[in-house]
Amino acid sequence: MELHAVAGLPEIRPGDDIAELVADRATLEAGDVLTVASTIVSKTEDRAVDLEEFPVSGRAAEIADRLEGITGDEKDPRFAQAVLEESTELLIDAPFLLTETRFGHICVNAGIDRSNVPDNDILLLPKRPAESAERIRSGLEDRGIEDVAVVVTDTCGRPFRHGQRGVALGWAGMPASRDWRGETDRDGHELGVTVQSVVDELAAAANLVTGEGDGGTPAVVVRDWEFGDHGGSDELFRSVEDDLIRQALREWRFDE
Amino acid sequence: MELHAVAGLPEIRPGDDIAELVADRATLEAGDVLTVASTIVSKTEDRAVDLEEFPVSGRAAEIADRLEGITGDEKDPRFAQAVLEESTELLIDAPFLLTETRFGHICVNAGIDRSNVPDNDILLLPKRPAESAERIRSGLEDRGIEDVAVVVTDTCGRPFRHGQRGVALGWAGMPASRDWRGETDRDGHELGVTVQSVVDELAAAANLVTGEGDGGTPAVVVRDWEFGDHGGSDELFRSVEDDLIRQALREWRFDE
Numbered sequence: 001m002e003l004h005a006v007a008g009l010p011e012i013r014p015g016d017d018i019a020e021l022v023a024d025r026a027t028l029e030a031g032d033v034l035t036v037a038s039t040i041v042s043k044t045e046d047r048a049v050d051l052e053e054f055p056v057s058g059r060a061a062e063i064a065d066r067l068e069g070i071t072g073d074e075k076d077p078r079f080a081q082a083v084l085e086e087s088t089e090l091l092i093d094a095p096f097l098l099t100e101t102r103f104g105h106i107c108v109n110a111g112i113d114r115s116n117v118p119d120n121d122i123l124l125l126p127k128r129p130a131e132s133a134e135r136i137r138s139g140l141e142d143r144g145i146e147d148v149a150v151v152v153t154d155t156c157g158r159p160f161r162h163g164q165r166g167v168a169l170g171w172a173g174m175p176a177s178r179d180w181r182g183e184t185d186r187d188g189h190e191l192g193v194t195v196q197s198v199v200d201e202l203a204a205a206a207n208l209v210t211g212e213g214d215g216g217t218p219a220v221v222v223r224d225w226e227f228g229d230h231g232g233s234d235e236l237f238r239s240v241e242d243d244l245i246r247q248a249l250r251e252w253r254f255d256e
Numbered sequence: 257m258e259l260h261a262v263a264g265l266p267e268i269r270p271g272d273d274i275a276e277l278v279a280d281r282a283t284l285e286a287g288d289v290l291t292v293a294s295t296i297v298s299k300t301e302d303r304a305v306d307l308e309e310f311p312v313s314g315r316a317a318e319i320a321d322r323l324e325g326i327t328g329d330e331k332d333p334r335f336a337q338a339v340l341e342e343s344t345e346l347l348i349d350a351p352f353l354l355t356e357t358r359f360g361h362i363c364v365n366a367g368i369d370r371s372n373v374p375d376n377d378i379l380l381l382p383k384r385p386a387e388s389a390e391r392i393r394s395g396l397e398d399r400g401i402e403d404v405a406v407v408v409t410d411t412c413g414r415p416f417r418h419g420q421r422g423v424a425l426g427w428a429g430m431p432a433s434r435d436w437r438g439e440t441d442r443d444g445h446e447l448g449v450t451v452q453s454v455v456d457e458l459a460a461a462a463n464l465v466t467g468e469g470d471g472g473t474p475a476v477v478v479r480d481w482e483f484g485d486h487g488g489s490d491e492l493f494r495s496v497e498d499d500l501i502r503q504a505l506r507e508w509r510f511d512e
Contacts (some may be wrong), residue, residue, distance in 0.1 A: 001465050003257040092500060106416040115445040155452070159415055159501035160362040162491050163433045163453030165460070167417070177419045189371040196411070197419030198464065204421070205461030208454065208481060209257050225464060235418050244348060244510065245415035245501060252504035 001225040005209050005217035011118070012040040012218075014048075019139025022219050028140065029223065030147035035206035036136060037218035038154045038169055039116050041126045048120040054081040063093060070095045070256055079112070079122070086110035086124060091246065094254040103128055104237035105169055107156045126152060129170025137172040149173035153203040159245065166207030168199035168236065175232025183230075195233060257481040261465050261473035267374070268296040268474075270304075275395025278475050284396065285479065286403035291462035292392060293474035294410045294425055295372050297382045304376040310337040319349060326351045326512055335368070335378070342366035342380060347502065350510040359384055360493035361425055363412045382408060385426025393428040405429035409459035415501065422463030424455035424492065431488025439486075451489060 006026045012018075018036060028034065042048065054060075056077040063084075064077035080097070084090075087099035087110045099110045111125040126132045133150040140148050152170040157163070168176070178196040206220040240246045262282045268274075274292060284290065298304065310316075316337035324331045336353070340346075343355035343366045355366045367381040382388045389406040396404050408426040413419070424432070434452040462476040496502045 001259040001461075003461075095500075115440075117445075159499060160494055161423070161453060161456065162489070162494055163451040163456070165453045165457050184371075189373075195419040196463070197417060197421045200417065200419070201421050201460040201464050204457040205257075205259075205464065207452070208457050208461065233418070238416055238418055243415060244351075245505070248504045248508035249501070252507055254500065 001205075002223045003205055003209050004221045004223070006219040006221060007217065009040070009217070009219060012043040014044060014046045016044045017139060018044055018219070019136050019143065022136075023140060023143045023145060026219075026221055028145045028148050028221060031223075031226070033149045033151060033174065033202055033222040033225070034136070034140070035151045035153050035202060035210075035220045035222065036133075037210060037216075038111070038125055038129065038152050039113065039123060040218045041129070041132045041136075041152050042123050045126055045132065047124040047126060048117045049082075049122060049124060051076060051078040051082065051121045054078040054085065056081050057084070060084055063097070066094055067096070070254075079109075082112055082122060082124070083110045086112065091249045092254065094256070098249075101125060103130070103169070105129075105154075105156075105167075106237070107154070111154055111156075111169075125154065125169065130172065131170070133170040133172035147173070151199050151202050151206075153206060155207060166200075166203035166205070166210075168197075168203045171199045174199070174227060175234055176236040177233040178227065179231035179233050181231070197236065198227065199236065257461075258479045259461055259465050260477045260479070262475040262477060263473065265296070265473070265475060268299040270300060270302045272300045273395060274300055274475070275392050275399065278392075279396060279399045279401060282475075282477055284401045284404050284477060287479075287482070289405045289407060289430065289458055289478040289481070290392070290396070291407045291409050291458060291466075291476045291478065292389075293466060293472075294367070294381055294385065294408050295369065295379060296474045297385070297388045297392075297408050298379050301382055301388065303380040303382060304373045305338075305378060305380060307332060307334040307338070307377045310334040310341065312337050313340070316340055319353070322350055323352070326510075335365075338368055338378060338380070339366045342368065347505045348510070350512075354505075357381060359386070359425070361385075361410075361412075361423075362493070363410070367410055367412070367425075381410065381425065386428065387426070389426040389428035403429070407455050407458050407462075409462060411463060422456075422459035422461070422466075424453075424459045427455045430455070430483060431490055432492040433489040434483065435487035435489050437487070453492065454483065455492065 060081035061077045064075040064080040068075040089100040092098035113123040117123045129152040137150045155164040156167045176199045312333040317333045320331040320333035320336040345356040348354035369379040373379045385408040393406045411420040
């Protein structure tokens with residue numbers, strides 16, 4: 001398997017066509033996966049916005065006030081409002097905000113970024129990353145580049161383990177997961193692994209070569225890799241019903 | 257970045273020398289990372305064992321009985337005993353066992369595997385995977401192969417997202433994480449990413465090429481990749497104090 005960062009992408013602006021910008025700078029082959037950081041997808045989709053676009057509700061004011069009291073850091077209630085508007089559920093409301101975004105991804109502050117936005121206050125995640133991935137994939141097809149899967153990525157923390165790692169937000173042209181259920185080891189025993197989250201592993205691999213900040217290269221081509229002859233599943237985000245941790249969080253409140 | 261599975265490894269047995277087996281089959285260069293699946297590390301360390309080695313305590317009998325009642329599946333109390341002996345804390349005791357292993361990793365059933373063990377009942381994780389990684393690294397050095405980092409990997413599920421992905425259990429010759437704190441984006445804003453869990457991303461990338469079962473290739477060489485000029489941290493496993501999810505789980509009990 002090989003991963004190559006796409007070199008020379010310009011600063012991305014609203015309306016830019018990522019498929020065109022990548023196709024002009026990289027040779028893509030059938031079977032490749034193109035990973036694209038959500039930051040640049042968001043920028044093309046006009047998701048860099050100012051905090052003044054988020055008039056503060058009573059709930060946002062209350063949340064910001066409580067967080068300020070707990071952390072001792074100044075909290076802008078308009079930021080809390082933006083997080084609420086991007087989310088369907090607040091899983092943790094103190095000492096930080098862990099929410100489920102409108103497209104099912106669970107992360108801190110609804111994934112809203114305060115860096116990487118030169119002309120605005122904040123950068124929201126793409127509204128529907130699966131559609132973004134599909135649009136980039138179609139754009140490649142329009143240029144005669146067939147059979148390239150696209151994964152829109154972000155970085156994200158997690159319970160139990162320190163640090164952030166690359167994760168997939170949306171994908172097109174491949175399943176999210178390899179389904180190994182029913183497959184056996186050399187001796188005929190059923191495998192312990194059941195479902196392998198391939199899009200997340202691709203996002204993690206890509207994140208090793210993208211970097212952040214000044215030297216950032218937000219698009220990566222993955223080559224010489226095969227999904228293989230396995231069942232596929234497109235479910236990546238768990239529902240509350242099959243996630244005990246989410247159920248536990250519903251019954252818990254941070255104790256100041 | 258390139259990843260190559262090490263081809264032609266034999267079925268691994270107790271006492272086998274992984275450094276030797278890999279060095280005989282792959283050319284390793286300074287700066288490479290060698291990832292090794294914990295399954296083969298465990299086998300060399302005599303961690304394939306039989307259930308009769310786990311005489312059942314009252315607590316294990318109670319746990320197995322309760323799980324049997326909830327799931328309707330037969331549960332061997334000796335397996336519950338093995339999980340307890342491998343763990344320092346039970347985070348979830350029903351409808352499945354989520355525990356912290358003795359070396360700090362949190363996973364279902366203390367990572368005990370019932371597949372991939374031809375001659376025994378179960379395969380325990382390596383006792384101290386960081387020491388295992390260090391031993392393999394030293395073994396490579398003994399053969400004149402210098403400056404190769406080693407990551408012992410496993411696959412593991414997680415809250416919020418379906419599917420398993422590769423994770424690091426132990427590592428040697430590199431930090432666990434890149435520390436980006438204090439670094440800035442193109443416009444001088446502090447980055448949203450703070451600590452990047454590099455060993456987990458390497459494990460995830462490697463898991464894309466290792467496969468499971470019949471075609472499994474448990475060792476992978478990662479090349480043309482750089483840790484880069486960043487601070488490093490060796491903390492991968494969170495403590496209870498800085499993990500709200502663990503705190504929430506302590507106050508929660510599965511409701512039958």
